[in-house]
Amino acid sequence: MSLKKYFPIFVLPTLAAFLIAFVIPFLLGVFLSFTEFTTILDAQWTGISNYIKAFSNDDFLNALWFTVKFTVVSVISINIIAFALANLLTKGLKGTNIFRTIFFMPNLIGGIVLGYIWQLIINGVLKFFGVTITYDPAYGFWGLVILLNWQLIGYMMVIYIAGLQNIPSDLQEAAKVDGANRWQTLKNVTLPLVMPSVTICTFLTLTNSFKLFDQNLALTAGAPSQQTAMLALDIYNTFYSKVGWEGVGQAKAVIFFLIVAVISFTQLILTRKREVEH
Amino acid sequence: MKRIIAVMLCAVMMLLFASCGSNSNSQTNDTNKNANEIYFLNFKPEVSEVYNEIASVYEKETGVKVKVVTAASDTYETTLKSEIAKSEAPTIFQINGPVGYQGWKNYCLDLKDTKLYSYLIDKDLAVTDGDGVFGIPYVIEGYGIIYNGNIMDKYFNLPEKATDVSSVEEINNFEKLKAVVEDMTKNKSKLGIDGVFASTSMSGGESWRWDSHLASVPFYYEMKEKNSEVSTNSTAYNAKETEFKYHSNYKNLLDLYVNNSVSEKGLLSGKSVNDSMSEFALGKAAMVQNGNWAWAEISKVGGNKVDADNIGYLPLYMDIEGEENQGICIGTENYLAINSKASKEKQQASIDFLEWLFSSETGKKYVTEKLEFITPFNTFDDDETPEDPLAREVLDWMGRDVETIEWTFNSFPSQEFKNSFSDAILEYIQGTKNWDYVREAVVNSWKKERA
Numbered sequence: 001m002s003l004k005k006y007f008p009i010f011v012l013p014t015l016a017a018f019l020i021a022f023v024i025p026f027l028l029g030v031f032l033s034f035t036e037f038t039t040i041l042d043a044q045w046t047g048i049s050n051y052i053k054a055f056s057n058d059d060f061l062n063a064l065w066f067t068v069k070f071t072v073v074s075v076i077s078i079n080i081i082a083f084a085l086a087n088l089l090t091k092g093l094k095g096t097n098i099f100r101t102i103f104f105m106p107n108l109i110g111g112i113v114l115g116y117i118w119q120l121i122i123n124g125v126l127k128f129f130g131v132t133i134t135y136d137p138a139y140g141f142w143g144l145v146i147l148l149n150w151q152l153i154g155y156m157m158v159i160y161i162a163g164l165q166n167i168p169s170d171l172q173e174a175a176k177v178d179g180a181n182r183w184q185t186l187k188n189v190t191l192p193l194v195m196p197s198v199t200i201c202t203f204l205t206l207t208n209s210f211k212l213f214d215q216n217l218a219l220t221a222g223a224p225s226q227q228t229a230m231l232a233l234d235i236y237n238t239f240y241s242k243v244g245w246e247g248v249g250q251a252k253a254v255i256f257f258l259i260v261a262v263i264s265f266t267q268l269i270l271t272r273k274r275e276v277e278h
Numbered sequence: 279m280k281r282i283i284a285v286m287l288c289a290v291m292m293l294l295f296a297s298c299g300s301n302s303n304s305q306t307n308d309t310n311k312n313a314n315e316i317y318f319l320n321f322k323p324e325v326s327e328v329y330n331e332i333a334s335v336y337e338k339e340t341g342v343k344v345k346v347v348t349a350a351s352d353t354y355e356t357t358l359k360s361e362i363a364k365s366e367a368p369t370i371f372q373i374n375g376p377v378g379y380q381g382w383k384n385y386c387l388d389l390k391d392t393k394l395y396s397y398l399i400d401k402d403l404a405v406t407d408g409d410g411v412f413g414i415p416y417v418i419e420g421y422g423i424i425y426n427g428n429i430m431d432k433y434f435n436l437p438e439k440a441t442d443v444s445s446v447e448e449i450n451n452f453e454k455l456k457a458v459v460e461d462m463t464k465n466k467s468k469l470g471i472d473g474v475f476a477s478t479s480m481s482g483g484e485s486w487r488w489d490s491h492l493a494s495v496p497f498y499y500e501m502k503e504k505n506s507e508v509s510t511n512s513t514a515y516n517a518k519e520t521e522f523k524y525h526s527n528y529k530n531l532l533d534l535y536v537n538n539s540v541s542e543k544g545l546l547s548g549k550s551v552n553d554s555m556s557e558f559a560l561g562k563a564a565m566v567q568n569g570n571w572a573w574a575e576i577s578k579v580g581g582n583k584v585d586a587d588n589i590g591y592l593p594l595y596m597d598i599e600g601e602e603n604q605g606i607c608i609g610t611e612n613y614l615a616i617n618s619k620a621s622k623e624k625q626q627a628s629i630d631f632l633e634w635l636f637s638s639e640t641g642k643k644y645v646t647e648k649l650e651f652i653t654p655f656n657t658f659d660d661d662e663t664p665e666d667p668l669a670r671e672v673l674d675w676m677g678r679d680v681e682t683i684e685w686t687f688n689s690f691p692s693q694e695f696k697n698s699f700s701d702a703i704l705e706y707i708q709g710t711k712n713w714d715y716v717r718e719a720v721v722n723s724w725k726k727e728r729a
Contacts, residue, residue, distance in 0.1 A: 039363040042384060123548050131544040135708050221482035223547065225701040240356045241693035243381035
């Protein structure tokens with residue numbers, strides 16, 4: 001009973017931190033999306049006009065479509081490649097640890113730096129054709145896909161490795177004894193058992209690619225003509241390069257939050273269903 | 279054991295919170311009592327070190343600390359927006375003219391009664407609103423096509439020269455400029471250059487020389503035709519629409535830049551202003567479009583081959599009628615403003631600092647010798663002008679009997695307008711869109727951004 005009395009005291013520091021760093025800025029952000037403001041301290045209520053402007057803005061819808069395409073492609077490619085690598089590197093090959101380390105390393109480099117590095121590489125290759133990455137939005141698109149793959153595969157691989165190592169070897173042996181070939185073992189034994197890893201990996205890749213910003217800014221900055229600008233970059237541009245449009249940027253950010261929340265919850269529920277206990 | 283750890287963690291957390299709290303408390307106290315620290319948000323990255331030097335000299339002289347923060351190229355608005363929301367906000371910042379003022383009018387202090395304003399020779403230059411004065415220009419700058427005189431002389435002495443132009447002074451319209459440039463390209467190996475013009479930098483944030491500076495010329499003429507009574511800036515500021523009447527003239531000069539460039543067309547989107555300034559400094563290019571601020575960059579390049587005594591400007595000729603009498607583009611986009619939301623003491627301290635900088639002997643010395651500014655203030659004598667060759671050339675052009683082009687781009691609707699302009703130019707240069715697309719983009723974006 002006495003413990004309950006102290007409950008508010010123990011929870012206070014965390015609660016305060018959560019309020020200050022998360023809840024208050026979030027509510028303030030939602031509030032600002034209904035106002036016109038230059039800095040957050042002088043806001044004037046304007047109702048939903050910001051949301052109307054946001055949706056009647058072509059750039060925003062283009063960015064949304066571009067982001068969706070990008071997310072679908074990268075989530076699939078990152079997870080397949082990461083899983084394949086994890087599978088290889090749990091087979092007990094020579095030098096496994098070195099390979100794991102090397103594959104993981106790109107993840108330790110910041111997004112802006114990676115963006116510039118890949119811009120140099122891609123422009124270096126395209127130089128032979130006399131163009132640069134801004135020539136065609138498709139170049140920017142695939143450049144971003146390669147970049148994000150390069151960055152995230154190592155991380156996802158580590159999660160998959162952990163999942164694979166958790167599978168009891170007797171299950172696989174039993175499958176072998178029962179005459180299952182490799183493909184059947186993978187599909188019917190391994191995959192269902194690593195479903196928790198799949199859940200977490202798809203969640204991470206999905207949110208990461210949807211919210212991509214630094215890499216986008218450094219690699220293409222939206223060129224040509226904002227055709228490779230993703231949602232986060234479009235919000236940033238709206239916020240900073242139009243006088244009086246800060247509120248619209250904020251409204252876009254709120255919409256962005258809702259989309260990310262809905263998508264990731266749906267994904268979590270869907271993949272959770274397929275997880276099995278052993 | 280666990281309990282001890284938990285207690286310690288709690289203690290650490292409490293400490294953290296406590297220290298945060300006390301820190302911010304002491305800071306606010308400082309702000310209220312005295313103003314021994316002011317904050318200057320600098321716009322010009324090329325002279326950031328000089329400002330730090332000035333700050334330390336000023337602190338030694340008066341005890342007032344000047345915090346100087348420099349925004350990276352093309353990020354001034356971004357930096358200002360986030361800095362001004364802080365409790366330690368900039369006390370001195372810059373607005374880029376009437377359009378910039380609209381965004382910051384709640385933060386600009388009326389400077390009508392300051393000495394700084396009284397120093398201004400031409401009071402019309404200030405940014406005003408009603409009776410108030412909210413932005414004071416502090417530097418006059420000029421831009422045009424900067425040429426490397428040695429390379430030009432080499433060309434004029436070439437035996438296989440195909441034009442009858444024999445000095446830079448004879449180039450007084452687009453036709454002659456084009457003839458010379460194209461002939462120079464033909465002879466580029468003999469002249470030892472890779473191209474006549476330094477790269478037309480088009481990478482992100484590096485295209486202001488085309489979407490603002492070069493674009494100023496066609497809009498200057500268009501706005502002058504609309505109304506020749508008032509400044510083209512105020513006509514442009516009030517224009518709801520534009521027809522971009524001189525678009526083909528703009529294209530003339532842009533094409534000339536791109537077709538006679540050091541770099542291939544397709545690679546221009548990877549080039550920055552720094553790239554093209556170093557191409558010019560190293561003698562790989564004979565000309566580059568830029569202004570007198572560029573001297574800092576040119577002279578800093580290691581192995582720079584530009585002869586300070588043989589450098590000059592050509593006006594931006596683009597085949598507009600009467601351009602024989604056209605001068606270079608002279609104006610300013612740098613207006614000082616004082617944060618009206620800072621404490622009274624800080625506002626006064628900031629004004630004192632600026633007045634010191636532009637009227638005391640020490641301050642003036644830094645302005646002319648290190649910052650190399652041509653100032654619009656009457657506190658500077660005629661001999662107190664900067665040494666740098668490009669600034670001297672600007673002064674020279676100011677004295678000539680020519681039509682000076684205003685910086686009409688100060689009244690372009692927004693940064694977004696400039697962005698869509700340069701996006702369109704990029705697509706045109708790399709060949710993915712035609713010129714009509716650029717014209718439409720400019721016309722539509724102007725209308726949209728002004729609405």
